[in-house]
Amino acid sequence: MDPAGAVNWAVIGTGAIAHRFCSDIRYSRQGRIKAVASRDPARARAFAAGLGVGVTGDALDAVLADPAVHAVYVASPTAQHRDHALAAIAAGKAVLVEKPLAASAAEAEEIAEAAACAGVLCMEALWMRFTPGVRAAKRLVDAGRIGPLRGLDAHLSYPNAFDPRSRLFDPAQGGGAHLDLGVYPLSLAFHLLGTPGEVSHGVVRAPNGVPMAGGLVLTYREAVATLGFGFLAEGRNDAVVTGASGRLGLQAPFLCPPSLSIRTASPAVRPDAESAPPLPAVRHGLRGALPALKALTRPLRERRVPTLYEGTGLQYQVDHFAELLAAGETDSPVMPMRQSIEVLRVLDRFALSDRP
Numbered sequence: 001m002d003p004a005g006a007v008n009w010a011v012i013g014t015g016a017i018a019h020r021f022c023s024d025i026r027y028s029r030q031g032r033i034k035a036v037a038s039r040d041p042a043r044a045r046a047f048a049a050g051l052g053v054g055v056t057g058d059a060l061d062a063v064l065a066d067p068a069v070h071a072v073y074v075a076s077p078t079a080q081h082r083d084h085a086l087a088a089i090a091a092g093k094a095v096l097v098e099k100p101l102a103a104s105a106a107e108a109e110e111i112a113e114a115a116a117c118a119g120v121l122c123m124e125a126l127w128m129r130f131t132p133g134v135r136a137a138k139r140l141v142d143a144g145r146i147g148p149l150r151g152l153d154a155h156l157s158y159p160n161a162f163d164p165r166s167r168l169f170d171p172a173q174g175g176g177a178h179l180d181l182g183v184y185p186l187s188l189a190f191h192l193l194g195t196p197g198e199v200s201h202g203v204v205r206a207p208n209g210v211p212m213a214g215g216l217v218l219t220y221r222e223a224v225a226t227l228g229f230g231f232l233a234e235g236r237n238d239a240v241v242t243g244a245s246g247r248l249g250l251q252a253p254f255l256c257p258p259s260l261s262i263r264t265a266s267p268a269v270r271p272d273a274e275s276a277p278p279l280p281a282v283r284h285g286l287r288g289a290l291p292a293l294k295a296l297t298r299p300l301r302e303r304r305v306p307t308l309y310e311g312t313g314l315q316y317q318v319d320h321f322a323e324l325l326a327a328g329e330t331d332s333p334v335m336p337m338r339q340s341i342e343v344l345r346v347l348d349r350f351a352l353s354d355r356p
Ligand SMILES: NC(=O)c1ccc[n+]([C@@H]2O[C@H](COP(=O)([O-])OP(=O)(O)OC[C@H]3O[C@@H](n4cnc5c(N)ncnc54)[C@H](OP(=O)(O)O)[C@@H]3O)[C@@H](O)[C@H]2O)c1
Pocket: 012, 013, 014, 015, 016, 017, 018, 037, 038, 039, 040, 043, 044, 075, 076, 077, 078, 080, 098, 099, 100, 125, 127, 167, 173, 179, 180
């Protein structure tokens, strides 16, 4: 970073998330784009030209050799993260690698080892952990506001028809719903509940074998996380954290929730559909309808906490990264490399090579 604390970023790749990152960075405190790298330097220059005066575009080697670049954002497909992260580390640059950190735990370990040897800061761009809503949820959980955790229910699904050429399905680019979406609910479980004791899974595969949808059950000593992801349909995409004395909801999309709902008292009424009276309650007077009325007003007793954000929310990780750089840190306490690797170890079970 420069003496004023500004961090000059180079972006590797000119695709969808690279555009989003370059747009959101205006909301960061210290970040600014300095350079763009592409397999095609002309494409890098065209991208850079759209970002304003002083942003350069070039081939990867030239960009990494630029002493004005303080940090590198790897925005290439997942299967290319390893090579691009290792190149940035070899050039002595701090590196923020798009999620998931790599296409496998073994590749992620290579990145972590290289960064540790070089003494450079490296972090998975798991932006979810830095959004105002997820930060607030983590604070509430850690403060014990819903008591000891008992469960997490988190699913993330968006419809994507099978297309073998798309990054989402191409194994050569790290395709598969587990790597594209599954990493989010899984990383949330690790963030809130820690490392599970046991893990079981189910998967639906696309015609070429890559995961199209899947589910995970993580078992902890006193909690269970049920997680889902997929390209088959649009899911609810919210998350619910249950504790022994309350419940916390992260409104969809739970990655960057616009609000949380928190309910801390146990419900006085347990509506039970099976034993509900078959006749309209009003026939026996309001007294008979009290349980139903209480159930009806239950949502009103939930407290909503707005957790608004600017842009699409990628800038919060950029601010965190700048703080780590300023402090001379090489690993993030919020998104430690060790946990990125542990998450990938779970996701490895969906890999093509592990098919029965
Ligand atoms: N944080 C989020 O919300 C979010 C959202 C979407 C995706 N992602 C992650 O971001 C990464 C990129 O996703 P994307 O949707 O931006 O993909 P994309 O639109 O396909 O862009 C990837 C870019 O990487 C570059 N690239 C370098 N080597 C490549 C190769 N061998 N094959 C193809 N492209 C290559 C390409 O730019 P050049 O041709 O100019 O080199 C391409 O435009 C993935 O790891 C994904 O998981 C994160």
